[in-house]
Amino acid sequence: MSEMKYHNNFLREVEERVEEGHMVKMCMQCGVCSGSCPFGPHWAHPPQELFMMIRAGKREEVLSSDSMWMCTSCYQCIVRCPRKLPITHIMHGLAYLAKREGKVPKGQPTAQFGQMFWDNLTKTGRVNELKLSLSLYFKDGFGQGIKNAMAMQSVGLGLMKAGRLNPLEILGGHSIKDKSGFQAMLKKAREIEDTRRKLA
Amino acid sequence: MAEQKVAAYICQGCGLGDRLDTADLAKIAQKEGKVAFAKEHEFLCNADGVQLIKNDIAEGVTHVVIGACSRRAKTEAFSFPGVHVSRANLREGVIWVRPDSDEHRETTQEMAADYIRMSCAEAKRVNIPAGNPNHGGNKRILVVGGGMSGMTSALEASRAGYQVVLVEKSGELGGWANKLYKRIPFNEPFNGPQDTGVAEMAAAVQADGNITVYTNAVVSKTGGAPGRFAVEINHNGTPVAEEVGAIVQATGFTTYDTAKLPELGGGKSPNVVDQAGLEALMKAANGGAIKRPSDGGEVKNVVFVQCAGQRDDTGTHLPYCSGFCCATSVKQAMYFKDANPDVDTTVLYTDLRMPGNNEDFYRSAQNKGVTFSKGKVKSVEANGNQCKVAFHDLILNDENAAIADADLVVLATGQVPNAGTDIDAWTQAETESNNGQNAEAAQRAQELKVVSVLNLTYRQGPDVPQLKHGFADSHFICFPYETRRTGIYMAGPVRRPMDIAQATEDATGAAMKAIQAVENAAVGRAAHPRSGDLSFPSVRKEGCTQCKRCTVECPFGAIDEDEQRYPLFNEERCRRCGTCMGACPVRVISFENYSIDTVGSQIKSVDMPDEFDEKPRILILACENDAYPALDMAGMNRIEYNPFVRVVPVRCLGSVNLIFITDALNSGYDGVMLMGCKHGDDYQCHFVKGSEIANYRLSKVDDTLKSLNLETERVATYEVAITDIERVPKLINEYAAKIEEIGMNPFKGF
Known part of the structure; x- marks a missing residue:
């Protein structure tokens, strides 16, 4: 699938192929998830940014990122998200898609x-x-x-x-x-x- | 009127009896205040006390002096129609700001005694106002502009039982709303565009028996005042004369010209449109798919550019946010998504503003798949039938983000008010033209005048003054709809940028203000903010030197000039602030109950200790709207201040005549503090320009002081807000310390 920047192709793919992916479009970019994540500073792209990248059609960058693999399922983001996005689940969903697409960074522990x-x-x-x-x-x-x-x-x-x-x-x-x-x-x-x- | 009979009443309640020698105060009222009689009462505001006063009034008392609490307290108990009441503020102004101890008893008593003297002096110089006898009684309301705002004002006024004349420039009612396909949702569940309802509203206006509609018509001349505006309407070239009592101006807005935005592709490609352009495309498509304007091709990708030519800090474009455009872009993105969910719609914003229920609307748009990207658009370039939108992605911090293949770009441009002539620029051009001698300036004045909406025959210019960014209003928080022309009210986007929902709400408010104006004018009272005030300014022509200061300074354009160039007061236009009285160098302007004499006599009645008593006297002239309540509240909070100050409330600092200051210094006051409201762009003055004018006048007081060989510190001006409860006592104490430092006024005892 060719990458179309700032088109909705990848967003549509995520909606179809990722668990709870249909909620990605509801993110309003407040950044509370990124601010709440105990591992936030160690992620290349915190959840807010990942969602923006999905909407910006950056398929390759998202799937080959190790960010969603950093999620420890503490559920802090889900608790705090004002738009009630199931962020933890979406992170795991993205990780699974990346694995199925063979995009996982080599040696990702x-x-x-x-x-x-x-x-x-x-x-x-x-x-x-x-x-x-x-x-x-x-x-x-x-x-x-x-x-x-x-x-x-x-x-x-x-x-x-x-x-x-x-x-x-x-x-x-x-x-x-x-x-x-x-x-x-x-x-x-x-x-x-x-x-x-x-x-x- | 019956002969003047002044009586004084001293209250002993609220601790006044314990702290003060009320018998002494009564004696002072009688001996120095020269009242007919003075009575003490242990609880003056109770039924018994009030009855006591009422009985005396029945026996012929016309003026009552009450030595009790502040004039702002117990106003209902001490309200006696047809009788003047002077209130000596012994509670908030004396015992509550002074410590209760023996060593302070003497100065506290002196303070109270002076306030009694002042109230007695004032009362004796007050005449009871009977209202303006030469008022008009017309209660019809003229609405200028037949858009959503204008039609709403007309319908609301009609429903309240008032006759309306509606003037619309174009051939049909409806204004901008006619050009919209749908409007931003205005009721539950706020999840999709709704019908404008403009056709139904126009039909309702046409069918309303109370509303006379003139389409293809403009206002060619407006003269008179509230209750008696004489309006000339140019209806299809035929002049029509109408008389109305008040005017609602709902002349709306025009869109910012996209040709001024070439960097955003404005005027460069038919595929770059503004929001109004998109509404036109959607109306033409009538629910179907919008085709690409350049070649009729399919639209697959639409980009909305927010804040196009708005919130600009470089001074090139509009500096303000128009507030409605975010929700409009959401609505327009939904046009595409509702017709075909496969169309990509991206809204590029820096801040998304979704006031009120628009938050639900925004959520609904996200749900429908509208993409919102936070980014600052740098350029839009046409490339064949598509456009490249380059922007800085602010979330991903990508300077070189771009959407390369937009089929349609919608620029969210702002609202530019149709407020008519900028009268400040016009006045300047008129002055420069010097009766036509400077042809360029005369030409400029003419051009400014041509766009006038109301064509007022007022001395100060053909339209209402503008406030910020060319919007006509007086103060959008404190006094919405009001303008600096009494009886003329603004509704809708001519006042500040807004959407239909806000504009219709506005229109209702403006109609209510218009009704308030006609009802007050019809009985010769002030409209607002001194609603119901029966006093009005009068001029003693024999003394007038025709200097025109009053006609120029009046913040409300109430004063014209007659054929002999004397000031011609239009009392219904007047707000009773007294700025004219403060301006007059020969002191010939006064109100029945507020004059140079009523204030001056209070100043002069204070008992002046001699130089060696070490008891200075400081006069405070305090604006009754903000500074005086702040002083009262300082009292309520028991915040102490210096016992040597004597406070005289004034209607507005603008009403302070320089004679008050020279009189005070000549009679031995050691300092004068002037407390008025904040002025400038975010002013708080109830009379808009009063405190500003006062400050201008007082900036020149230094010369007077120097000519009297006095220190310039002896007169100090302060900006005081109603919330300055703790600051005001501090200012007083600091000033008192400074006066002590520079020493006593050498004019004492002369």
Whole structure:
């Protein structure tokens, strides 16, 4: 899709393909969201600006931005928005669209962790915390993984002593009863969502 | 009138009896004030006290002196029709501003005694005004302009039972509203353009038996005064004479010429139009799709440029915000979105102003997909059948933002008032032309006169004075609709920029003001702000030197000149401020109950201690509208001030004649403080120019003081607002300290 500056093409795409995207046009540029965001100063484009960029048709810049990945879902912006925009949801929606369009900045940690979490969860229907932490430790290579693990050693031992971490989970771990049913359900849900949001 | 009989009443309530020796005050009233009798009463404003006064009035008392609270308090209890009441302010002006202790008892009592003397002196010189006997009684209302404002004024006045003459320059009623496709929504749910309703309103005006309509007509001459305006109407070339009591001018506006905005593409491409141009396109399309003017092509992208030639601080274009154009752009963007949601509409604004319910309208536009971008437009360039709009995006801070392919650009230009002749410029041109000797100036005066709306035969010029940016008004917050010409009221965009909803509201207000004017004029009373005042100025011709100061200075153009060049007062036009009385160098202008003598006698009646008593006396001449209430409120808040001041309220600082000051200094006052309202562009003077004129006169008082060998500090002028409750006592105390520093007036005792 060619980029048309200050046309509504991208706004229309966002309305169609992003969760709660139809609310973007209601932003009145007051900036309360940007001012309320605890991570605001660290974003390249705070929400107010992202919304303006969407309206200005800056598709490439928005989707390849890492700003929406910075959202911690604290919901401060939603609470304060005078126009009642579900800003947090729109941020996640934008992030998802960026991922589906292959625009996520390389090595974006939130995106990486999200993928790990998803893979970990969908395999058995349960989150395997031991495997999740290990894959997180080792995501930047073996040496770094050992360092990370050593640094977190006492926490791990403490959790084990308290019975909150079972070392045997490393062998595969427990799962839900109907694993294939669960995966079929996820597949169907994705099909529906993709059709609705024209993501396929 | 019956013989004058003055009686004094001293109240002992509100602590006055404890703090003051009221028996002594009564004695002073009788012996020095020379009243027929003086009575004390423990609670004068109660039914018993009031009855006491009423009984005495029945026995022949014509003038009452009340030594109690301020003239601003208990006005209903102490209102006796046909009887003059002088109020000595012993409560707010004396005991409430002085500490209650033995060491201060003497100076407090002296203060009270002087106020009694002053009130007695004033009362004896006051005649009871009976109203202007030579008033007109016409209650018809002339409305000039047949747009939404004019028609609303006419209908409202008619509904209130008044006859209306409506004059419209063009061939049909409706004005700008006729040219609109739809108007900004004015009732629930404020979410889309609404029908103007102009046709129905015009039909209602035509059908109204109380309204005489002249279309294709202009006002060619207006003379007279409220209650008796003689108006000549040029109706299709035929002169028609009408007599009316008051005038509502609703002559509206013209749009700012887009040709003056070449940088925004004005006049460069048929695809760049102003908002009026877009309404014309929409009317032609009649609900269908608007075609591109240059080639009839499809319009896919429309850009609205806000503040085009407005809010300009470079002095090239209009300096003000017209207020209606943001909502108009929203409305016009909706024309496109309602016809075809796929059309891109972008509103480029720096500040979006959506007063009142327009906020809902704005939200509705966003919902329909109108895009609002905060940006300052730098240029609009035509490029074939499209335009490139270059702007600085203020949210994304992109200096080089641009919309490259706009099919249509709408410039939101502002309103320029149709206020007629700029009489200040006209007066200057007339003066410069020197009876036609300077041909250029005479030509300029002629050009300025030609555009006149009312063609007044007033000495001060053919139209009402303009206030800011060429809009005709007197004060849009305090005195809306009023102008500096009594009986002539402004409604709609001629007064300040506005939309239809505000203009119709305005028109109703102006009609009410016109009714107030005709009703007061018909009984010979002042219209406003001294509504109901029966006094009026009169001139003692024998003493007049024909200096013309009164005719020039009157803020309301009330005074013309007769054939022998004497001032000719048009009492109905007068607001009773007394600026003429203050202006007159030979002091021949006075009111029955307010004159050089009533004020002067108060000044001179004060008991003047001699030089060695170390009791200076400071005279305060305080504007009764703002400064005097501020002093009263200082009293209510028990803020102390110096006991050596004596306050005389005046109708306006403009009514202060220099003789008051020279008299005061000659009779031994050590200083004179003059307290008037703020003047200048954001003035607060109730009489618009009164305090300004007073300041001008007093700027020359220094020479007088020097000729008397007095320090220039002995006369000081202050701008005081009604809210200066804490500042006024401070000013007094500082001034008293300064007087102590420079010492006593050497004229004491002469």
